[in-house]
Amino acid sequence: ELRGVRFGYETGREVLRGIDLVLEPGTVTALVGPSGSGKSTLVQLLPRFFDPTAGSVTIGGVDLRDLGGGHLHETVSFVFQDVRLLRASVADNIALAVPHADREAVERAARLAHIHDRVLELPRGYESVIGEDAGLSGGEAQRISLARALLADTPVLVLDEATAFADPRTEQAVHRALATLRGGRTILVIAHRPETIRDADTVVMLDDGAIVERGAPAELLA
Template identity: 75%
Template structure:
């Protein structure tokens, strides 16, 4: 967008202002003597001659390579800055600096090659448009015409005064061409983003009846590659909490993101209230399903507005009630302006506190289905207990799918589902799965010590 901006904001006005005066001057000079006018336009014609050499496929390809190299050097800087704490903690500052230097050297080499290819035609254009060259052409041509009596000496003066102005459009054209070329390449990249097809909206949407979620033979793979989910069959009943567990890369987050229809299954179907998600209208879907993800995003707005994002007309009492359920009300009151504190200005929140805000947002939305994708990964035990209390607040009505690594959360669930390599290995009540001594029990034992007595709220099993 920054590459498109100069062309849209500045180029039209600059080109108009650069052309109006020269065109008026050209009309006047044609009235004085058409032969002398043609002589005066010789530098313009010579300047336009090398332009095709500056727009060959090779030059355009080099320009795209310069853009790509510039993107890599920018990316290396952003990556270094965003990850500076991790880089320093693990002594990787020198390696990160070397990556930046490598990107810089690649950019310099690419830019130098591009400039060298343009230097000769660009220098020729600058030479023929320079005032000394223009004056030399006008004086030489005028002297010949005056000597042969074809032009009165006094008529040479307007060409000397206005001839220099006729070269201005060519210089403006050069800058405008650069802006146009950069904008054209940028528009191409923007089109690449906009051409990604959105998930199709149903032509005749069907209503959602209840919060029952069912996955029938779900397969899913990214970009037609390796299948992350392979034939998943799962039912989430209203009023239950289903804990989805499994090793990293087993497909847990992918499965969770199918419920709010961030993607469609490659094969199979996801049903919500008896309706295939592909046949549910977007507004109704997001009135039914809300999500809290590990990577919390808060707007640069007040905490009250962040919590009320899904329900903009919610009153303050409802916002406070949601914050209390999420266990973040007291923390908000300690901020300088309470609920009016703005994220990024006077509301500095830890990772766990930001997750509580996101949880309060989902609880205020009060949707029949709630998806928690590692939503307490940064949380301390107090936050974890707050999440469990909030989940129990609407017990008997809400369908909850939670991806969690803490044993307490899994133990409190009504159903535990073990996902391994995109396939459900076991599912059932946590106590029954532990008693069975199968894959779930082995996974349970392999992931840390059992919680102390009293850690569980008693919904499911306390190991």
Template identity: 35%
Template sequence: MTQMQTAAAAGDHIFDFLHEEELEDESGKQSGPRQVRGEVEFDHVRFSYPNNPDKIIIKDFSAHIRPGQKVAIVGPTGAGKTTLVNLLMRFFELNSGEIRIDGVPTSQMTRESVHDLFSMVLQDTWLFEGTVRENLVYNKTGVTDQQLEEACRSCGIYHFIETLPKGFDTVLDDSISISAGQKQLLTIARAMIQGNPMLILDEATSSVDTRTELITQRAMDQQTERRTSFVIAHRLSTIKNADLILVLKDGDVIEQGTHEQLLSQGGFYADLYNSQFERAS
């Protein structure tokens, strides 16, 4: 019965997908900036999901991110943090306003070219049935064994790979026991290997223990140097070194600044940070 219910649910998803409207033809759009600097501007962005147009998720968001900045996006559940990243990646179209990368509106760029600008590490990890090497390299060509080893050592996952029967050539299937934290470390290593100009980290260390998180944090700090990066985090202790922190609440940016600036203001961010510190102690 459980298998039948699972199959029925999967069938519903398939038919929902088949009934979706085709995306517009983008053959006339440009492929984006040739030399990517990483300047990002949100200009009075307003958004609601197509299936619920009356519920505005992002009300009037504006921000200017300079090339190479590390931007943290924080706020309570439902504030619009992940939605903001989805709009940056052009997974959805804006109701109004504009998002520009190096001065070029993303609406004038093909989706593929926008996606190629970013490496992403999501809270929900995904691996496919294939070797460890194939999962790490994914669609990138010319990756050497040394690059693979360096990325995996940085993430603290290399020792686990060494214990596998065939190392990087081990096929990840049902016979291989792999934890949620190890899966997440593999996806972080994958993003490092891809090496795209900009980086998105959406709760990228949510499934790892505190010790592993410290190792991973150092590795991610190396990757975000000189790369524009967007970090969504609930653990505010992990984003204290961000160049800019955007505090979202109910679809609005209510505060922005560095960690020290926001703490000194004694506002919503300070309350969030202090409440986490009190729970931890």
């Protein structure tokens, strides 16, 4: 739940203004709005890349500022525009949030993210080191990031669809992953494609840092 959330950068310009939003377990919320409306800033509050300058962000009634970093990482996973891969093996990159994961679990997540076959083409498969004997395209790196989020299996997933859709295979992987993940998870997606908006339970429209419309996709389209 985001309650009375406001956020401004050090420049003094307020990016978010009085956001009240409840994201229910088992639902997909699509966040839409023009460029500069505050979508990226809002979703980055959930993994606590930023803290609100006013108001609160809570999960299960607990303010994120009161959660330890380890517990937060077990609760929220994300796939964002700036994909960060370590100079480590593909397996270690996928298992970053779950270092004790076995190879079977790593490969299962890679298959769900439609990156398994590509990994097998690398010189040493899952032991190939990113930046050394594993060169990946932007879309492939995003699918590794998606596999990482799938393996983490957190109750909250935040996804910037615009970057996840770097190529058709990644687009397909994201749609299938979302279908797999629904269950009891809470999913927040920055949506740009009509397909994602149509498949969401709730659409929230931001404009100039404020929520201006919300509702079921059919209601907002009407």
